[in-house]
Structures are given as structure tokens and as C-alpha cells.
Amino acid sequence: MPAMLASVATFALEGVTSREVTVEADIRRGLPTFTLVGLPDRAIRESRERVRAALLNSELEFPMKRLTVNLAPAHLRKGGPGFDLGIAVGLLAASGQVAPEALQGCAVCGELSLSGELRPVRGALAMAMRAREAGLRRLIVPVENAPEAALVEGLEVLGVPTLVRMRDLLRGDWSTDPAEPAAPASTPAEPLLDFADVRGQEDAKRALEIAAAGGHNVLMVGPPGSGKTMLARRLPGILPPPTLEEALEITQIESAGGLGSGHLAAERPFRAPHHTTSPQGLVGGGTGPQPGEITLAHRGVLFLDELAEFARDALDSLRQPLEDGSVQVMRRQRSVEFPARAMLVAACNPCPCAKPPERCSCGPLERGRYARRLSGPLLDRIDLACQVDSVPLVELVTGRSRGRDSRAVRGAVVAARERQRARLADSGVSCNGEMDGRLTRRVVKVDADVRGRLLAVAGRQLLSGRGHDRVLRVARTIADLDGRERVRGDDVDEALGYRVAGWEELAA
Amino acid sequence: MSACDACLRRGRLLGLLAPRIAGLLDRPGSRSAGILALPDADLIDAVAGEAVEEVHERMGEFHAEGERAELAERGIGVACRHRPGFPGQLGELHDPPTALFAVGELPELERAVAIVGSRSASPYGLEVAYELGRGLGAAGVTVVSGLALGIDAAAHRGCLDGGGRGVAVLAGGPDVIYPRQNGRLYEQIAANGAVISEMPPGTRPYRWSFPARNRIMAGLSELTVLVEAADPSGSLITAEFARDIGRAVGAVPGRVTSRFAAGTNGLLRDGAIPITGAQDVLDELFGAGALELASAQLPSDPALQAVLAGIEAGRNLGELASAAGLTVREARAALARLEADGLVKRSGLGSYERAAGR
Numbered sequence: 118m119p120a121m122l123a124s125v126a127t128f129a130l131e132g133v134t135s136r137e138v139t140v141e142a143d144i145r146r147g148l149p150t151f152t153l154v155g156l157p158d159r160a161i162r163e164s165r166e167r168v169r170a171a172l173l174n175s176e177l178e179f180p181m182k183r184l185t186v187n188l189a190p191a192h193l194r195k196g197g198p199g200f201d202l203g204i205a206v207g208l209l210a211a212s213g214q215v216a217p218e219a220l221q222g223c224a225v226c227g228e229l230s231l232s233g234e235l236r237p238v239r240g241a242l243a244m245a246m247r248a249r250e251a252g253l254r255r256l257i258v259p260v261e262n263a264p265e266a267a268l269v270e271g272l273e274v275l276g277v278p279t280l281v282r283m284r285d286l287l288r289g290d291w292s293t294d295p296a297e298p299a300a301p302a303s304t305p306a307e308p309l310l311d312f313a314d315v316r317g318q319e320d321a322k323r324a325l326e327i328a329a330a331g332g333h334n335v336l337m338v339g340p341p342g343s344g345k346t347m348l349a350r351r352l353p354g355i356l357p358p359p360t361l362e363e364a365l366e367i368t369q370i371e372s373a374g375g376l377g378s379g380h381l382a383a384e385r386p387f388r389a390p391h392h393t394t395s396p397q398g399l400v401g402g403g404t405g406p407q408p409g410e411i412t413l414a415h416r417g418v419l420f421l422d423e424l425a426e427f428a429r430d431a432l433d434s435l436r437q438p439l440e441d442g443s444v445q446v447m448r449r450q451r452s453v454e455f456p457a458r459a460m461l462v463a464a465c466n467p468c469p470c471a472k473p474p475e476r477c478s479c480g481p482l483e484r485g486r487y488a489r490r491l492s493g494p495l496l497d498r499i500d501l502a503c504q505v506d507s508v509p510l511v512e513l514v515t516g517r518s519r520g521r522d523s524r525a526v527r528g529a530v531v532a533a534r535e536r537q538r539a540r541l542a543d544s545g546v547s548c549n550g551e552m553d554g555r556l557t558r559r560v561v562k563v564d565a566d567v568r569g570r571l572l573a574v575a576g577r578q579l580l581s582g583r584g585h586d587r588v589l590r591v592a593r594t595i596a597d598l599d600g601r602e603r604v605r606g607d608d609v610d611e612a613l614g615y616r617v618a619g620w621e622e623l624a625a
Numbered sequence: 626m627s628a629c630d631a632c633l634r635r636g637r638l639l640g641l642l643a644p645r646i647a648g649l650l651d652r653p654g655s656r657s658a659g660i661l662a663l664p665d666a667d668l669i670d671a672v673a674g675e676a677v678e679e680v681h682e683r684m685g686e687f688h689a690e691g692e693r694a695e696l697a698e699r700g701i702g703v704a705c706r707h708r709p710g711f712p713g714q715l716g717e718l719h720d721p722p723t724a725l726f727a728v729g730e731l732p733e734l735e736r737a738v739a740i741v742g743s744r745s746a747s748p749y750g751l752e753v754a755y756e757l758g759r760g761l762g763a764a765g766v767t768v769v770s771g772l773a774l775g776i777d778a779a780a781h782r783g784c785l786d787g788g789g790r791g792v793a794v795l796a797g798g799p800d801v802i803y804p805r806q807n808g809r810l811y812e813q814i815a816a817n818g819a820v821i822s823e824m825p826p827g828t829r830p831y832r833w834s835f836p837a838r839n840r841i842m843a844g845l846s847e848l849t850v851l852v853e854a855a856d857p858s859g860s861l862i863t864a865e866f867a868r869d870i871g872r873a874v875g876a877v878p879g880r881v882t883s884r885f886a887a888g889t890n891g892l893l894r895d896g897a898i899p900i901t902g903a904q905d906v907l908d909e910l911f912g913a914g915a916l917e918l919a920s921a922q923l924p925s926d927p928a929l930q931a932v933l934a935g936i937e938a939g940r941n942l943g944e945l946a947s948a949a950g951l952t953v954r955e956a957r958a959a960l961a962r963l964e965a966d967g968l969v970k971r972s973g974l975g976s977y978e979r980a981a982g983r
Contacts, residue, residue, distance in 0.1 A: 319953045320943040338975035467974055488974060502975045506941045573786065574965050607958050613965075614957030617975075 123210030126224035127203035128244040132453035142207030147183030155188030175233035202227035235259035263296035302380035313522035324503035330533035331594030332550030334461040339505025345464035386417035392426035396434040414459035630689035632705030640825040662720035722823035729819035732790035742776025742852035750853035754779035760903020762789020797830035843867040854888030
């Protein structure tokens with residue numbers, strides 16, 4: 118038996134990115150044992166059983182010797198079943214069933230079934246990206262993961278169905294063509310959820326259009342059943358389609374979160390976590406750690422229905438990610454960063470009884486208490502608040518003329534974003550909603566009389582400094598939607614009309 | 626505006642002695658206890674202690690002409706009770722200031738109203754103080770206050786927004802901006818009225834000089850209105866000074882459960898004039914109905930009128946826009962303009978209601 122030691126490159130998923138891990142397999146004489154070292158978690162320790170069974174059931178040799186497998190770097194805690202294939206290939210090479218040279222410049226990744234079939238893993242795209250960064254030529258993954266991994270250019274991705282084929286491939290007895298990149302998920306020519314289907318609701322539609330055009334956060338206020346969710350679900354359809362880079366980010370996150378379809382994402386994500394979701398569920402964490410809803414909504418929409426029913430600490434936990442566009446999660450002395458650049462769309466009832474205005478009996482006390490239940494810091498991140506009308510049933514049935522459809526709105530939104538991209542080219546942000554206070558005041562110029570009006574409102578303590586910047590940002594987007602470089606008084610007035618009352622103002 | 630040599634000298638002496646007075650008086654609850662009524666020599670004897678010689682020596686170096694030149698150069702005005710231009714009503718105080726140093730120009734003080742209250746006021750208090758200031762400013766009544774955070778600042782701001790002239794009375798020298806956060810407000814008041822003090826320029830405020838300042842606010846004003854005041858508080862001291870010299874005291878009713886209302890509600894129980902708005906103040910100053918506050922005007926723009934009517938009817942924005950034949954863009958913008966004019970205000974999450982207006 119020539120080789121006693123072999124090493125194989127594979128990857129560990131960390132957050133939504135991955136790290137390179139080397140599987141070292143050592144075989145020597147002694148009592149037959151199979152030891153796995155290098156901070157493996159339970160799923161990896163179980164991988165010994167899967168690897169043994171998979172090798173034997175594939176009629177490959179499982180050496181009855183003293184086997185030691187190390188996952189390097191040893192200090193990094195590793196989890197999940199994705200190391201199975203690496204361990205099996207390491208044993209094949211160390212026991213001379215394949216030539217160790219065949220593993221040069223090549224990484225493997227996959228889970229094994231007991232019968233020796235390769236099962237898909239999470240995060241194939243992230244692993245392929247890392248493989249290219251590490252300068253590897255070739256990545257071997259389960260067949261199901263191959264198209265996704267092949268989205269990364271400059272890397273040969275091979276999809277392999279079973280462990281036997283894996284051996285044959287490394288021996289040169291079998292070959293397969295490099296996998297083709299996954300096609301974008303098929304999308305209907307016209308978005309299924311169209312804006313034109315929503316009757317009335319002009320105020321909310323306008324607010325959503327502005328929000329989509331500038332990447333602003335929106336609060337929709339209206340009685341139950343008035344169509345807040347219906348409206349929010351139509352938002353991805355008017356957002357600009359993701360760029361290739363954004364689509365890759367979205368696909369990478371979906372894949373790492375176990376939600377991947379194997380296709381390149383064609384639409385922006387829409388996440389609507391239930392109001393019982395914990396802080397960890399919203400921002401991420403736990404073993405792994407797992408991405409939270411705000412990360413799964415990256416480059417898309419995070420919709421919080423029944424905002425007032427969410428736990429305060431859950432809402433407060435969203436503040437920092439919304440501000441920074443990323444989340445830092447600390448796990449066992451290591452911090453993992455998740456991307457989290459999502460548009461926030463929140464919805465709530467106008468008052469606790471949630472009845473139509475003519476039957477509402479809520480006094481200022483109840484309303485104040487209700488407003489206090491909302492997180493102040495979170496309301497502080499809302500750029501536009503709009504009203505959703507309760508639509509009379511008759512109108513729903515008969516309908517009036519259809520409004521603008523999603524395609525038309527998206528056209529205006531894309532044009533507005535284009536203007537912003539050109540204006541903000543050197544500043545590191547891509548839309549008005551991402552501008553900080555300093556940038557806002559530099560970029561958004563208004564005439565002296567408009568500034569005076571803003572100051573007058575601020576002077577009456579109706580507008581904080583932060584609120585002032587927010588109004589300017591929204592006004593800038595309104596002008597962009599009209600294709601104007603100059604921000605007019607009307608734009609500022611409309612932005613002021615949509616502002617969220619200060620939390621103190623409401624709670625008073 | 627000018628001052629005689631003796632009064633200028635007195636001003637400088639106060640500045641020199643201020644830290645020593647602080648050593649004697651600055652403990653909780655103490656007042657100036659008439660110390661400011663003492664003539665110069667007695668005042669020095671009373672507070673200078675072992676530094677008597679030094680004080681005499683320093684005052685010996687004082688030259689009125691030099692002082693005048695320096696004040697003029699720094700653009701600080703000075704008035705004394707022996708010359709015209711000094712507010713005569715201060716003479717009714719038991720220990721009136723002899724000289725007043727001023728940044729800006731003293732406005733008409735015939736019918737001045739002091740609006741004072743807590744530094745840590747509630748949003749309700751701030752709103753009321755602002756509206757009082759604005760109403761009085763618009764009616765041409767001079768608003769006197771102390772530039773403090775909270776009620777004072779809100780009243781000053783309201784007065785300026787109402788187009789009125791105001792006086793801020795400081796506890797330190799008129800050029801010492803205190804508190805610093807109100808720096809911009811300071812500039813605005815100096816440009817549309819005056820910032821005054823009996824302390825010479827450059828003197829920092831001491832604990833004792835706040836109640837001393839309060840007596841000047843009370844002495845200047847025909848009526849002193851407390852918006853929110855805890856018990857005990859500096860604002861109650863101001864009210865006491867006003868009562869001592871027979872001036873009217875008004876108070877804004879507060880919530881009985883609020884500690885900021887303990888002082889004001891107590892005053893009302895003791896017979897202070899209930900103040901619910903600027904009109905109440907005008908009635909007190911000029912007699913009921915003599916001067917009507919400009920009533921809330923209907924906007925001239927028909928679009929604004931339509932939106933206002935829709936809000937009064939409790940309509941949602943989308944509904945009122947289509948009823949008025951406006952686009953939602955126009956309706957939202959109209960809402961902002963109505964809010965800026967104080968004709969509507971937000972009543973909850975995303976909803977509006979009719980407000981009193983200016």
C-alpha cells in the first residue's frame with residue numbers, strides 16, 4: 118500500500134460565506150479504529166458511519182486499520198454533513214485506491230448517503246466563490262449543486278452522482294463535462310402580482326413607488342383586511358430586477374440558508390416573518406450561525422406585518438442592521454458578518470381596536486399606549502408613512518379603471534435609480550435611501566425659501582435633525598422619479614406629508 | 626442707552642464679587658436674601674471677607690471711561706436706573722439691579738410677559754409654551770424668559786416664530802451663552818430683541834445668580850406665566866418675586882399626576898390666573914376682548930381648504946384626495962403645508978386631525 122497520508126481541500130460554511138478546510142487522512146497499522154479530530158460537531162462525527170457504509174456499499178475498500186482524519190485548521194469549529202465526501206476521498210487516496218496527485222488543485226464537497234450516493238449541500242455557491250479565490254482549478258460537487266456552483270466563472274465545476282463515479286473520475290476511468298451555469302429561475306413575462314390589480318389605495322401605491330425608487334423604508338397604516346399585505350407583496354415586482362452581482366449575492370444567501378432552488382435568483386427576495394419571530398430569528402444567530410430574516414431579505418424586502426405585535430427587543434435588534442446594511446453575530450469568540458441590506462416595509466393598524474374609524478372608540482390614551490408599543494428606534498428608520506384605505510366590498514367587485522401596472526411603475530423606478538447611481542457614483546452608495554446625513558446635506562440642494570420652511574417646521578419641534586435629513590432624502594427621490602435634477606418645494610412638501618410623526622410626539 | 630459712572634462701577638463690582646457671593650450663598654434653597662440691595666461699601670464688607678483689601682485695590686483701578694470704551698467696542702449696551710432707557714418697572718423690586726448689560730436692543734417693555742417653566746418639560750408643556758410665545762409674539766407683546774432648556778426655550782422660539790420681540794435674561798454676563806445648546810436661539814433673540822443681565826460681560830453664572838436673574842424677569846413683566854413647574858423649583862421663585870411686588874401670576878393647568886404640574890397646579894389653587902392660551906394672557910393684559918388673537922385663518926388656496934375639510938370629516942388621505950379632485954401627491958403636499966401653518970396635527974400613526982391654528 119503506497120500512500121499512507123493524503124489531504125483533500127473542502128469547505129466549511131460560515132454564515133453565508135465559506136472557509137477553506139483541509140481534510141487530512143492518515144492510515145497506519147494498528148487496531149482498526151476511525152478517529153476524527155479538528156473540532157467536529159455531532160453531524161461530522163456521525164460522518165464516520167456514513168463514510169464507512171458508503172465506501173462498503175459502493176464496493177470500495179474501507180481499510181481495517183488505524184484511521185485518523187484531521188480537519189484543518191483545527192481551531193475552527195466545524196459543522197454539518199458537507200465534509201463526508203472530503204473524508205471519503207481522503208481515505209480513498211490514503212489507501213491507494215486513487216492517486217493522491219489526482220487531487221492537485223481540486224476541491225470536493227458533498228454529503229454521502231449510506232448507499233454511496235452524493236447528496237446536495239447548502240452553500241455550494243459560497244464554496245465555489247471561495248474555491249476560485251483560493252486559486253483552485255476544479256470543484257467537484259454533487260450533481261444537484263453543480264449548476265449553482267458553476268455560476269462562478271473561472272472554475273471548472275464537475276457534478277458527480279456517486280462515490281464510485283468519484284473514484285472513477287479521479288482515476289480517469291470516467292469523465293463528465295463541466296457543469297453549465299444555472300439558468301435564472303424562470304419568471305413570467307409579467308409579474309404575477311401586479312400593481313394594477315389593487316384598486317384605489319393611491320396613497321399607499323405612491324408611497325411604495327417612492328420607496329422602491331429610492332430604497333426607502335415604509336410604514337403602511339390601515340385597518341385589518343384593507344390590503345396591506347397585498348400591497349407589500351407587489352413591491353418586489355416594481356423594484357428594479359437584481360443586477361448579476363446582486364443576483365449572485367441573493368443566490369448565495371438562499372443557498373447558505375437552505376432555501377436555494379439551484380437557480381440563479383431572478384427576483385428580489387420577499388420575507389414576511391411572523392410577529393412571534395425572536396430577535397435571533399430576525400437578525401441571525403444560533404449554532405452555525407444561521408442567517409436571520411433580515412439577511413434572507415438582503416437586496417429585497419423585509420415585510421413586518423402587525424408591527425405592534427412584534428416583541429420590542431426583536432424590533433430593536435433590527436435597528437443596527439438597517440443602519441449598517443450588515444449584521445455582526447458573535448459565536449464562540451468568532452464574529453460572523455451577514456449582509457443585511459433590505460428595504461423595510463412595516464404594516465400596522467391605526468389603533469389598538471383596529472375597527473374602522475366610525476366604530477373606533479380608542480381615546481388618546483389607548484392610541485398613545487399603542488404607539489409606545491412600537492419600537493422608537495425602529496420608527497426612526499421609517500422614511501414614509503402612508504394610509505391604506507379600507508376598500509368597500511362593492512368597489513372590489515365592480516372595480517374601476519385599472520391603474521398603472523407594475524411594469525410601468527418599475528420602468529419609472531429603474532429610471533429614477535439610474536439617475537441616483539450616476540449622481541452617487543463616487544460616494545459608495547447606490548440609492549438615496551442609503552445616504553447618510555452628511556452625504557444627504559451635500560447632495561440634496563434646495564432653494565432658500567424651501568430651506569426656510571423646513572427650518573420653521575423643525576423649529577416647532579416637529580422635526581428632528583435626523584427627520585430633517587430623511588425628508589430631504591425622500592424629496593430627492595421624488596424629484597428623481599420626475600426626472601428632475603432640481604428639488605422643488607412641492608417635493609419637500611410631499612416628503613414632509615409622508616414623514617412619520619416622531620415617536621415622542623405619538624407617545625405623548 | 627447709557628449709564629452713570631457709579632452704576633457702571635457697581636456692575637463691575639458685582640462681577641468681581643460674584644464668586645465670593647457664591648461661597649456664601651450657594652447651597653440648596655438659599656436666596657440672595659437682600660444682599661444685592663446693599664450699597665457698594667457694605668456689600669464689599671459683607672462678602673469680601675479677608676479679600677477686602679484686594680477688592681478695594683481692584684476697584685481702585687476701575688475707570689468708567691475705559692469701561693465704556695470697552696463695552697462699546699464689544700457691542701454691548703448698558704443702561705442704568707439714573708438714565709433714560711432703563712425699564713422703570715424694575716424699581717418696584719426690593720433690590721433692583723442698578724445697571725443692565727445688553728446684547729441687542731431692548732424692545733418695548735411696557736407690557737411684557739414672562740413665560741417660565743421647567744427645564745425638563747413634557748411635550749405638552751413645550752407645545753403650550755411654544756403656542757403662548759407665538760400668540761403673544763404675533764400680538765406684539767414682548768416675551769421675557771431665561772433662555773433655559775425646556776419651557777424657556779420653547780417660549781422664546783414661539784415668540785420669534787410669531788414675529789415678536791423677546792428678552793432673554795441671563796444669570797451670567799450677557800455675552801456668556803448659557804446653556805450652550807441654545808446658542809442659535811441666543812443669536813436669534815439678540816437679533817430680534819435683547820439678551821440682558823445685571824452681571825457684567827464675562828461673568829459666568831453661579832447658583833445664586835439664577836434666582837437673582839429670576840427677580841429681574843418678574844420685575845420686567847406685567848404678568849408672569851408658569852407653564853410647567855415642579856415644587857420646589859426656580860420657576861416658583863420667579864412667581865414669588867412677582868407676587869412680592871404685586872404683579873399678576875398666571876399658570877397653565879397641568880395633569881394632576883405629573884410632577885411638572887405640581888408647582889403650577891399649586892399656584893392655581895392659591896389663586897393664580899388660569900392660562901389656557903395666548904388669548905387668556907391678552908385678556909389679562911388689555912381687558913377681556915380688548916385685543917383678539919388673530920383667529921385661525923382659513924387658507925386661501927382652495928386645494929388646502931378642501932384637504933382641511935376632508936381631515937375635519939375624518940377622511941383618509943386617498944379618499945379626501947379623490948373627493949377633492951386632487952392627486953395624492955398634491956394632497957400629501959397640502960397636508961405638510963397645513964401642518965406647517967399649525968392647522969392640522971398628527972393624531973396617531975399616520976393620521977391627522979384639525980388643530981387650532983395660529
